[in-house]
Amino acid sequence: MAEAPATVIVIDDDQDVRESLGRLLRSVSLEARLYGSVNEFLGVGRPDGPACLVLDVRLPGQGGLEFQRELSGADMQLPIIFITGHGDIAMSVQAMKGGAIEFLTKPFREQDLLDAIRSGLERDRGQRERAKALADLRARFNTLTPREREVMALAVTGRLNKQIAAAIGVSENTVKIHRGNLIRKMGAASLVELSQIAEKLKILPGTP
Numbered sequence: 001m002a003e004a005p006a007t008v009i010v011i012d013d014d015q016d017v018r019e020s021l022g023r024l025l026r027s028v029s030l031e032a033r034l035y036g037s038v039n040e041f042l043g044v045g046r047p048d049g050p051a052c053l054v055l056d057v058r059l060p061g062q063g064g065l066e067f068q069r070e071l072s073g074a075d076m077q078l079p080i081i082f083i084t085g086h087g088d089i090a091m092s093v094q095a096m097k098g099g100a101i102e103f104l105t106k107p108f109r110e111q112d113l114l115d116a117i118r119s120g121l122e123r124d125r126g127q128r129e130r131a132k133a134l135a136d137l138r139a140r141f142n143t144l145t146p147r148e149r150e151v152m153a154l155a156v157t158g159r160l161n162k163q164i165a166a167a168i169g170v171s172e173n174t175v176k177i178h179r180g181n182l183i184r185k186m187g188a189a190s191l192v193e194l195s196q197i198a199e200k201l202k203i204l205p206g207t208p
Helices: 015-027 038-042 064-073 089-097 110-141 146-155 161-168 172-186 191-201
Strands: 007-011 031-035 051-056 080-084 102-105
Touching: 007 015, 007 038, 015 031, 015 110, 031 038, 051 064, 051 110, 064 080, 064 089, 080 089, 080 110, 089 102, 102 110, 110 172, 110 191, 146 161, 146 172, 146 191, 161 172, 172 191
Parallel strands: 007 031, 007 051, 051 080, 080 102
Antiparallel strands: none
């Protein structure tokens, strides 16, 4: 299934700025969604594909820096490029500490904005790929039986089959069967790879 197209979300209360940025983005074949406020954007939501946000600092209602904090608190991964006509060093520091890609003061060079947008889209694309890979691993883990999960949690600590058997009160042969089944279901080529999967899933001994 093809990935949804990349989208640049612009939130700026100045209509002329919005339209100018929309023309710039379309001129380099980027899809743009233009909004005059945070609430306007929230009423629609983020697009399905990779995205980044070009966000004015000062907006009617909720400001850009406040919205950045809200996104971070909600664990919503959306790369942000700040633009402002009234920026200062304190604002810039706050924005960058919050994970912003760039903080640009109007008037800015179009190329600087486009470079920041490409960086933001690439970051979001990577985040989406990692999230999908983790979701796939969780889906595989959910196919394991409770006993297979128990064996997996102990196997990745380096315990031998006989040690696992003694720990959970089954025969060594039963452990071998469970271990083979869970490795196949998880798609792991080795114990090292299985351990890496367990680390990503934060699986510890005793995980149900």
